[in-house]
Amino acid sequence: MAGVSKNARTTSGTQKFFCPCGGEVKMRSIFSSGKMKHHAECEKCKRQERKPKDFR
Numbered sequence: 001m002a003g004v005s006k007n008a009r010t011t012s013g014t015q016k017f018f019c020p021c022g023g024e025v026k027m028r029s030i031f032s033s034g035k036m037k038h039h040a041e042c043e044k045c046k047r048q049e050r051k052p053k054d055f056r
């Protein structure tokens with residue numbers, strides 16, 4: 001196949017975030033009260049934030 005689109009890359013879901021402590025921040029999904037909730041958690045210090053960006 002020729003002419004592969006350069007815009008076809010998916011950038012969602014592959015980003016990595018790191019906590020100031022050096023641990024990797026992982027997204028977690030919890031199902032509570034009939035709703036899916038997402039939060040970010042550091043693997044190392046177990047710090048939790050609503051969004052991975054909040055670790056900066």
Ligand SMILES: [Zn+2]
Nearest residue numbers: 019021042045
């Ligand atoms: Zn941490």
